[in-house]
Amino acid sequence: MGRSMAGHLIDAGYNLVVYNRSADKAADLVSRGAAMAESPRAVAEQSDIVFTMVGYPQDVREVILGQYAKRPGVLEGLRPGGTVVDMTTSEPALAVEIDAATQRCGGTSLDAPVSGGDIGAKAGTLSIMVGGDLSTFQRVQPLFETMGKTVVHQGAAGAGQHTKMVNQTLVAAGMIGVCEALLYAEKAGLDVPNVLRSVSTGAAGSWPLSNLAPRIIAGDFEPGFYVEHFIKDMKIALEEASRMNIALPGLALVNQLYHAVAAQGHARSGTQALMLALRHLSGG
Amino acid sequence: MGRSMAGHLIDAGYNLVVYNRSADKAADLVSRGAAMAESPRAVAEQSDIVFTMVGYPQDVREVILGQYAKRPGVLEGLRPGGTVVDMTTSEPALAVEIDAATQRCGGTSLDAPVSGGDIGAKAGTLSIMVGGDLSTFQRVQPLFETMGKTVVHQGAAGAGQHTKMVNQTLVAAGMIGVCEALLYAEKAGLDVPNVLRSVSTGAAGSWPLSNLAPRIIAGDFEPGFYVEHFIKDMKIALEEASRMNIALPGLALVNQLYHAVAAQGHARSGTQALMLALRHLSGG
Numbered sequence: 328m329g330r331s332m333a334g335h336l337i338d339a340g341y342n343l344v345v346y347n348r349s350a351d352k353a354a355d356l357v358s359r360g361a362a363m364a365e366s367p368r369a370v371a372e373q374s375d376i377v378f379t380m381v382g383y384p385q386d387v388r389e390v391i392l393g394q395y396a397k398r399p400g401v402l403e404g405l406r407p408g409g410t411v412v413d414m415t416t417s418e419p420a421l422a423v424e425i426d427a428a429t430q431r432c433g434g435t436s437l438d439a440p441v442s443g444g445d446i447g448a449k450a451g452t453l454s455i456m457v458g459g460d461l462s463t464f465q466r467v468q469p470l471f472e473t474m475g476k477t478v479v480h481q482g483a484a485g486a487g488q489h490t491k492m493v494n495q496t497l498v499a500a501g502m503i504g505v506c507e508a509l510l511y512a513e514k515a516g517l518d519v520p521n522v523l524r525s526v527s528t529g530a531a532g533s534w535p536l537s538n539l540a541p542r543i544i545a546g547d548f549e550p551g552f553y554v555e556h557f558i559k560d561m562k563i564a565l566e567e568a569s570r571m572n573i574a575l576p577g578l579a580l581v582n583q584l585y586h587a588v589a590a591q592g593h594a595r596s597g598t599q600a601l602m603l604a605l606r607h608l609s610g611g
Numbered sequence: 612m613g614r615s616m617a618g619h620l621i622d623a624g625y626n627l628v629v630y631n632r633s634a635d636k637a638a639d640l641v642s643r644g645a646a647m648a649e650s651p652r653a654v655a656e657q658s659d660i661v662f663t664m665v666g667y668p669q670d671v672r673e674v675i676l677g678q679y680a681k682r683p684g685v686l687e688g689l690r691p692g693g694t695v696v697d698m699t700t701s702e703p704a705l706a707v708e709i710d711a712a713t714q715r716c717g718g719t720s721l722d723a724p725v726s727g728g729d730i731g732a733k734a735g736t737l738s739i740m741v742g743g744d745l746s747t748f749q750r751v752q753p754l755f756e757t758m759g760k761t762v763v764h765q766g767a768a769g770a771g772q773h774t775k776m777v778n779q780t781l782v783a784a785g786m787i788g789v790c791e792a793l794l795y796a797e798k799a800g801l802d803v804p805n806v807l808r809s810v811s812t813g814a815a816g817s818w819p820l821s822n823l824a825p826r827i828i829a830g831d832f833e834p835g836f837y838v839e840h841f842i843k844d845m846k847i848a849l850e851e852a853s854r855m856n857i858a859l860p861g862l863a864l865v866n867q868l869y870h871a872v873a874a875q876g877h878a879r880s881g882t883q884a885l886m887l888a889l890r891h892l893s894g895g
Contacts, residue, residue, distance in 0.1 A: 419799075442813040454813045479809045481801060489799040490809050496792040497815035503861035504784025508777045511848070514855040515703075515773040517765060525763045525774050529726040529738045530836075531781035533817035552814075564795070571798040573893040577787035580864055609857040 328441070329380035330356060331448035332414070335473040337361060344373045367391070371404035371411075376467060380414045383559055387417045391425055402432050409434040410463055414455075416440040416560050419485035419492070419567060422458060426484035435463040438484060440491035441475065444551045452476045456494070458486035492564040498598075499561060499581040501535040506602045508536075509543055510609065519544055539599040550597040557598050558585050584608075612725070613664035614640060615732035616698070619757040621645060628657045651675070652683035655693060660751060661685050664698045667843055671701045675709055686716050693718040694747055698739075700724040700844050703769035703776070703851060706742060710768035719747040722768060724775035725759065728835045736760045740778070742771035776848040782882075783845060783865040785819040790886045792820075793827055794893065803828055823883040834881040841882050842869050868892075 329347075333356050337343055343361040347353040350363065357363050364370045367390045371377050379390050379401065391411055393400025401411055411429050413422065413436070422438035429436040437459035447453040453475035457464050464480045471478040481490045508531075512522045520541075527536055542548075561582040568575045584604055591607060593600040613631075617640050621627055627645040631637040634647065641647050648654045651674045655661050663674050663685065675695055677684025685695055695713050697706065697720070706722035713720040721743035731737040737759035741748050748764045755762040765774045792815075796806045804825075811820055826832075845866040852859045868888055875891060877884040 442810070442815065444814065447813065454809050456809045477809060477812055479805060481805060481809065486799075486801060489796070489801055490806050492799075493792045493796045493801070493806050494810045494813070494815045496795055497788045497810060497817070497820060500784045500788025500791070500861075501815065501817060504781045504788075507784070507859045507861050508780040510857055511780055511852060511855075511859065512773070512777045514857050515770075515776075515851070517770060517773055517777070521763060521765060522774050522777050525738050525740045525761060525765065526726070526778045526781060528761055529731065529778070530728065530818050530822075531726065531778040531785065533781070533785060534814050536781060538814075567799070568795060571795075573794055573798050574889075575791045575795065576864060576868070576892075577784075577791050577861070580860060584860070605858075608860075 328448040332474045335451050339473040344370050346370045366398045367401045368399035368404035371401045376410045377401050378412045384417045387415050405432045405434045407433050411436040414439045416491050419488040422485040422488050438487040442494050456487045456490035459484050495560040496578050501533045502601050503581050505535045506605045543599050543602045548596045548600045552598050554588050555594040612732040616758045619735050623757040628654050630654045650682045651685045652688035655685045655688035660694045662696045668701045671699050689716045689718045691717050695720040698723045700775050703772040706769040706772050722771040726778050740771045740774035743768050779844040780862050785817045786885050787865050789819045790889045827883050827886045832880045832884045836882050838872050839878040
């Protein structure tokens with residue numbers, strides 16, 4: 328996703344310095360004019376705004392804060408007045424921690440996770456949920472708008488991540504709904520594509536029903552969005568919910584079922600592989 | 612809903628004979644030209660096609676089969692070649708039973724539950740999911756199309772009801788998703804309407820998010836669709852799932868939470884009142 332998003336910045340005329348652990352994944356960007364740096368620090372030394380898009384919160388810590396000492400982090404090279412924008416789906420508390428650390432380095436930060444998956448990243452139609460200082464948001468907004476069509480400032484540092492957790496709570500429910508509904512339809516002997524015609528446009532309609540149910544029916548469990556990344560997101564949401572002292576029984580159930588999906592060998596399948604675990608649960 | 616749907620038939624030029632336990636609820640239809648009958652049997656004696664739209668499966672049994680002897684049922688007055696169309700959300704097995712009984716009386720039947728609620732009934736935009744003989748469906752189709760914009764034949768008797776169960780399984784998941792997401796957003800201190808701007812159009816988007824979340828935010832728990840009727844629907848779906856020997860853990864959880872909604876005094880509120888039970892669960 329990071330590659331597609333960086334490509335939109337190049338298309339819009341921005342000068343890019345890029346870094347990726349697997350350099351070959353950045354070759355396309357380099358061929359389009361991006362300079363390759365040797366570390367996150369080196370990117371920051373040459374950039375006014377540094378975007379990060381990695382996998383897990385510990386990767387965010389390493390890349391931005393330089394923790395675990397594998398390679399120098401962004402903050403070690405931050406320019407005076409530089410801005411760090413983390414677009415990874417990560418922990419709200421980590422976004423607050425990064426914001427404080429960035430300010431101590433004389434810069435500013437935003438947390439800006441996205442929704443829309445690989446397809447949205449390629450098409451530039453992501454929803455970008457932004458936390459952090461408003462004036463910093465306004466300065467970065469034109470760059471966000473090359474990558475997404477829904478760009479909304481949600482509040483102070485961490486608010487972007489919290490908003491993404493709201494998004495993922497909705498996605499989790501959508502997935503269990505689609506998979507249980509399809510399992511029912513299959514077992515009832517219905518013509519499943521025909522059933523979708525009846526249920527897609529009314530009160531049962533949803534993005535996963537329109538976009539993932541057809542993949543499931545076609546037996547396509549390739550990743551748009553990895554099961555293991557979704558498990559990471561739900562873990563963060565449930566930890567935050569626990570910290571806020573609220574019960575989210577639906578999300579907790581879906582999280583457990585996705586652990587079953589991963590246990591059955593589908594951690595690197597798409598989230599629609601929940602269907603396989605549900606069928607398995609019922610002996611299929 | 613039945614009144615709105617009957618109104619569309621009048622608007623399309625059909626002659627109607629109507630019956631309702633509370634006669635005053637049919638006064639509007641009578642003023643628009645419908646004749647009032649004294650029993651379901653009397654409706655059938657004067658009609659080629661008899662539509663029923665009642666509350667629970669036992670009401671369907673009484674009105675069509677004439678069981679429990681409160682008043683004569685539709686089949687006692689069915690004309691030769693007459694058709695019974697039950698639009699109540701009811702049990703698939705009951706639809707099969709009615710179909711057999713109707714055939715023994717020399718007629719035909721369809722099960723044709725709807726989705727779209729009071730708003731869809733008024734606007735004539737319902738999704739109508741139809742089970743039964745195809746040629747009977749084709750004969751009734753023009754009448755369905757006065758009431759709905761998505762009219763699909765789903766298979767033999769009972770297939771309409773099964774399709775509605777698929778629909779309600781999706782709705783159940785949608786409701787828990789919306790309510791848990793809103794609870795998270797509230798507790799995280801986010802600007803909830805602003806959060807909806809970020810999450811409504813992407814992978815988290817759904818009909819209940821677009822249509823019921825704004826009502827919840829506004830504190831509006833008035834019924835579009837009653838909690839007690841939704842509990843009835845989920846009970847049927849779970850009994851069918853049990854009969855088909857499949858596990859639907861998400862639907863079972865939502866069903867339990869809706870029993871909590873009812874237990875807290877909201878059986879006659881709208882389904883969005885799940886939010887109240889979730890807040891209550893977390894001490895709110």
